[in-house]
Structures are given as C-alpha cells and as structure tokens.
Amino acid sequence: MLGELVPSNGGGGLVGRIPNSLTREIARIDGKAIALAAKVRAAHFVGDAALHSVAQLTLTQEELEKVVPNAALRMAVIGDGTTAAIQSIVLRMGAEL
Secondary structure, three states: OHHHHOOEOOOOOEOOOOOHHHHHHHHHHHHHHHHHHHHHHHHHHHHHHHHHHHHHHHHHHHHHHHHOHHHHHHHHHHHHHHHHHHHHHHHHHHHHO
C-alpha cells in the first residue's frame, strides 16, 4: 500500500525520506479501511441471506396454503415469526457493526 502512495525514483528507492510517523499513520488508515470493508461485506452477506430466506419462506407458505388451506393461519403465524426472527438477527448485526 505504501508503494502505491509514495513515488519512487525509478530505481526502487523512495523520493526523499518518509517519516516513521507517516508510515505508521498510513498503515493505521489502511488497517481501518480493511476492517470497514470486511464489515460491509459481512452486512451484505447477512442481508442477502435474509432477503432470500424471507422470499423462500413466502413462496413455501403460499404453496402449502394451496395444499392445506385450513392451516393457512397457523402457517402465516409461523412464517411471520420466522421473518421476525430473521429481522431481529439483521438488526442486531447492524447495531453491533
């Protein structure tokens, strides 16, 4: 990362001298950026999984209601409860990030 930010003199050496404090600050910022990117990827992964899970639950519920119409209310309660649990997980993760 440092080599991308600081020009070289063509022979691999750096132009001028970079203070150690600047090198440490660049490393700190780079580490923070990597950590934030990992959090973004984790949030995307969890959100994507949650959306797909809720969609699949909805499709399954609709299909089962056609087969067993008398159980539609019970299935709706189960589907809504499961969706609420998924939502809780996503919200908890968001608060922890």
